[in-house]
Amino acid sequence: MDYKGYLIDLDGTMFRGEEVIDGAKQFIDLLNDRDIPYLFITNNATYTMKMLVDKLTRLDLKATEHNILTSAMATAKHIKDKNNQVRCYVIGETGLVKAIENEGLIVTDKHCDYVIVGLDRQITYDKLAKACLLIREGAEFIVTNKDAAIPTEQGLIPGNGAIASSIAVSTGVEPLIVGKPESIIMTEAIKKIGIKKQDVLMIGDNYETDIKAGIYAGIDTLMVLTGYSTSEDLQQVEVQPTFVMENLLEWIEKGFDKVTT
Structure with missing residues (x-):
């Protein structure tokens, strides 16, 4: 082939x-x-494009921003294509927040149109509770990916799917999956x-x-x-x-x- x-x-x-x-x-x-x-x-929605390029370069794997597509980038693009200006509550790390902001979308925790969930290694009960409340108020539930586990040097550890499933179980709302x-x-x-x-x-x-x-x-x-x-x-x-x-x-x-x- x-x-x-x-x-x-x-x-x-x-x-x-x-x-x-x-x-x-x-x-x-x-x-x-x-x-x-x-x-x-x-x-993996935790990376910004620059973070990924820097990591790949550090590992001697050649890449530029033109070689990269993350679930965070695809999520932000999908929302932007549907709406020019929306309010988003984001559970996630820098890569997801930056991707949302780069598309001109508003990151907030009030009167949200979307609840977007990506891997968050600083997840708290308060973040989960806020997401559930906003979804019950009518916010659309979007998940960057449903990976149950991710591979590391130590072995498989919980992925974003483990976080998102707790919100889905609590609200009874199944999310739109992007990744x-x-x-x-x-x-x-x-x-x-x-x-x-x-x-x-x-x-x-x-x-x-x-x-x-x-x-x-x-x-x-x-x-x-x-x-x-x-x-x-x-x-x-x-x-x-x-x-x-x-x-x-x-x-x-x-x-x-x-x-x-």
């Missing part, structure tokens, strides 16, 4: 915390050497990379987010066994990834632009 562009997950695919995963640097270097477009697409595997972020990714879907490969470590995102969008997929999902997990699913590799080194060694099924 001679793919003309790549959508690439970050956490669990390129790195775990501050640890670069085997094959990640070599693969990105090959893409740059061959002038093949790629877009890092992450459900992988949902269509909102994938539509934005295809638009941003500017390549037809049949010429793009989606790479990730999580079957439930990365691989399903590609499957739902009609894009070929490569699952690497470097993070969340395991080969045993694949035995339980009906629709398999297009390719499964131990890591990106194996993909490179098999000739990543000449692989056939």
Whole structure:
């Protein structure tokens, strides 16, 4: 398969915390050497674009802001496309707050049109209570992603889905999900990379987010066994990834632009 562009997950695919995963640097270097477009697409809404570029540069993974799409960015763009000026209550870290503000939306905790929830490692009961009250008053409930857990050097830790589920259970309101595997972020990714879907490969470590995102969008997929999902997990699913590799080194060694099924 001679793919003309790549959508690439970050956490669990390129790195775990501050640890670069085997094959990640070599693969990105090959893409740059061959002038093949790629877009890092992450459900992690804690990063600003600059924070991600700085981290990737620190890890010797080449990237600019043009190579990045986060669930925070996709969330802000989705809201802005529907409304020019809205009031948003935000549970999340700098990446989500900045993305909302960069689209000219108002971050507040009063008379809100939207409650937006992203990963917040300083979450408190008061924040959860405020979100529930605003949703009961009529605010639309949006979640950047539903990742139940995220991979780190220490292992899997609670993700944004764990936070959002408590609000959904309390209010009885199911949120709109923006991040992988949902269509909102994938539509934005295809638009941003500017390549037809049949010429793009989606790479990730999580079957439930990365691989399903590609499957739902009609894009070929490569699952690497470097993070969340395991080969045993694949035995339980009906629709398999297009390719499964131990890591990106194996993909490179098999000739990543000449692989056939």
